[in-house]
Amino acid sequence: MSTLKRGWFNRGSKDGLGNEAEGANAEDQGQGPFASNSFASTAHNVASFYRVRSVFDRRIHILGMGSVGRFIAHSLRGIPNPPPITMIFHRPKTANEWKKSAQKLQLVTGDTSEKREGYEVELAIPRPRFHGKEIGVGGDSVPRIEEQPRSSSKTPYQPLQGESSDPIHSLIVCTKTPAVLSALSSVKHRLHRNSVILFLQNGMGAVEEVNREVFPDPETRPYYMVGINTHGMYCPSDDPFTAVHAGFGTISLGLLPHERERHPAPYQPTLKFGGDRKGPSEPLPAKGSIDPDPESLAPTSVFQDWTPNSRYLLRTLLRTPVLCAAAFSPPDLLQMQLEKLAVNCIINPLTVMLDARNGAILYNYHFTRVIRLLLSEISLIFRNLPELQYIPNVPQRFDPGRLETIVVSVAHKTKDNISSMLADVRAGRKTEVDYLNGWIVKRGEEMGVKCLMNYMLLNMVKGKGGMIQMEIGEHVPFVEPREGEDPMGIRSEYEAQGETSQGGDR
Numbered sequence: 323m324s325t326l327k328r329g330w331f332n333r334g335s336k337d338g339l340g341n342e343a344e345g346a347n348a349e350d351q352g353q354g355p356f357a358s359n360s361f362a363s364t365a366h367n368v369a370s371f372y373r374v375r376s377v378f379d380r381r382i383h384i385l386g387m388g389s390v391g392r393f394i395a396h397s398l399r400g401i402p403n404p405p406p407i408t409m410i411f412h413r414p415k416t417a418n419e420w421k422k423s424a425q426k427l428q429l430v431t432g433d434t435s436e437k438r439e440g441y442e443v444e445l446a447i448p449r450p451r452f453h454g455k456e457i458g459v460g461g462d463s464v465p466r467i468e469e470q471p472r473s474s475s476k477t478p479y480q481p482l483q484g485e486s487s488d489p490i491h492s493l494i495v496c497t498k499t500p501a502v503l504s505a506l507s508s509v510k511h512r513l514h515r516n517s518v519i520l521f522l523q524n525g526m527g528a529v530e531e532v533n534r535e536v537f538p539d540p541e542t543r544p545y546y547m548v549g550i551n552t553h554g555m556y557c558p559s560d561d562p563f564t565a566v567h568a569g570f571g572t573i574s575l576g577l578l579p580h581e582r583e584r585h586p587a588p589y590q591p592t593l594k595f596g597g598d599r600k601g602p603s604e605p606l607p608a609k610g611s612i613d614p615d616p617e618s619l620a621p622t623s624v625f626q627d628w629t630p631n632s633r634y635l636l637r638t639l640l641r642t643p644v645l646c647a648a649a650f651s652p653p654d655l656l657q658m659q660l661e662k663l664a665v666n667c668i669i670n671p672l673t674v675m676l677d678a679r680n681g682a683i684l685y686n687y688h689f690t691r692v693i694r695l696l697l698s699e700i701s702l703i704f705r706n707l708p709e710l711q712y713i714p715n716v717p718q719r720f721d722p723g724r725l726e727t728i729v730v731s732v733a734h735k736t737k738d739n740i741s742s743m744l745a746d747v748r749a750g751r752k753t754e755v756d757y758l759n760g761w762i763v764k765r766g767e768e769m770g771v772k773c774l775m776n777y778m779l780l781n782m783v784k785g786k787g788g789m790i791q792m793e794i795g796e797h798v799p800f801v802e803p804r805e806g807e808d809p810m811g812i813r814s815e816y817e818a819q820g821e822t823s824q825g826g827d828r
């Protein structure tokens with residue numbers, strides 16, 4: 323029995339307190355926090371989701387106060403019994419500006435605007451990275467704070483001036499994808515094994531990087547949630563505490579399986595693709611090969627026990643109407659991420675190359691040729707991903723023709739947008755292309771497939787980005803930092819989150 327219903331979300335809590343009774347009647351309607359294919363497992367999962375367990379701390383920290391961070395922070399303070407929110411700024415200058423301001427966040431939607439207050443702010447200075455490794459302050463020597471801090475005779479981690487060292491239980495990371503590692507490094511010592519981190523980035527591969535670089539040990543690794551945001555928003559350049567909600571979208575959420583808690587699948591499904599390959603270098607098997615690879619990961623159940631912090635964060639987001647959030651099981655969410663990836667792999671880099679709005683790629687025979695070639699590579703990679711091998715309907719869902727329909731429909735709906743990548747390139751910021759076309763190329767290499775079209779586009783975007791950075795550099799004289807300004811004087815990739823949106827500028 324399928325209980326899959328898109329767009330399920332709570333509209334307020336039963337007791338008005340927003341803590342334990344949110345969305346209680348969803349269960350009566352046979353819907354759960356996760357779309358699922360199995361009635362028995364769904365019932366178990368729903369029951370676990372709604373079990374009464376209080377959280378240690380209701381505070382939600384938000385890292386990355388660009389348009390997405392501001393939008394989320396503003397939305398969360400608007401619900402009944404709102405959670406305490408801490409906005410984490412990465413520059414002392416912005417933190418000082420906030421202190422001197424009316425301390426309100428403003429969201430502009432069409433002709434209306436609303437200011438909200440009651441925010442705490444903190445400073446966390448991104449740890450610089452060089453050639454992919456953290457350098458300077460912090461580093462691997464940073465001890466992690468336990469959930470319930472206890473006094474220790476060991477030398478405690480020394481936060482930088484103005485930084486907090488209080489534990490963080492629920493964190494939403496809203497930076498641009500290339501900034502995730504350096505931003506998270508600035509707070510990693512405050513996250514513990516029961517914390518939950520929600521990642522709200524475009525593209526794929528950032529979470530794997532975080533595992534490798536920030537939380538290599540699964541024993542102490544926090545829980546992760548992933549969100550796909552399709553709201554369009556941007557920041558007015560002159561106001562650091564305002565966001566413009568330019569296009570209504572949704573946020574699809576899901577909990578990622580944690581390595582500490584791998585449950586075996588309740589049944590052994592038939593392997594669908596790529597089963598008889600002996601290693602990543604061996605070319606893809608002929609279509610239709612179904613022999614399971616004995617070395618491939620055993621299937622795991624999509625159902626997990628909820629930890630108090632992840633359940634609390636998810637429930638809080640689900641009862642925030644303006645976010646239009648819905649929750650999905652990990653396999654469903656992964657497939658939705660891939661569809662969004664296909665869209666971003668086409669629209670974003672092509673609009674950079676054309677220096678034009680999203681609609682420019684439509685109704686043009688020659689661009690359609692290019693889009694089809696790119697999508698044929700993307701589709702081939704998707705259909706052969708080992709993580710999708712146990713999921714039915716993958717060839718149909720990721721058929722090149724179907725992906726083209728999705729791309730064209732998004733390009734049409736957002737035809738007047740400046741894509742987030744074009745906005746980044748124009749402003750001389752680092753783009754997310756490594757996590758879009760770069761991810762396709764990387765996964766292709768693992769399968770022994772050369773994705774030449776994507777490889778070319780990846781390098782064209784990087785080339786154009788470098789060209790513009792050079793042009794900007796030639797016109798901007800180096801100056802001493804002003805009082806309160808970032809002493810490193812680096813216009814870092816982190817800054818990217820300051821001005822552009824997930825869904826693109828308008």
Ligand SMILES: CC(C)(CO)C(=O)C(=O)O
Nearest residue numbers: 669739741742824825826
């Ligand atoms: C869908 C699209 C292309 C809308 O602009 C987007 O997500 C982006 O710009 O990053």
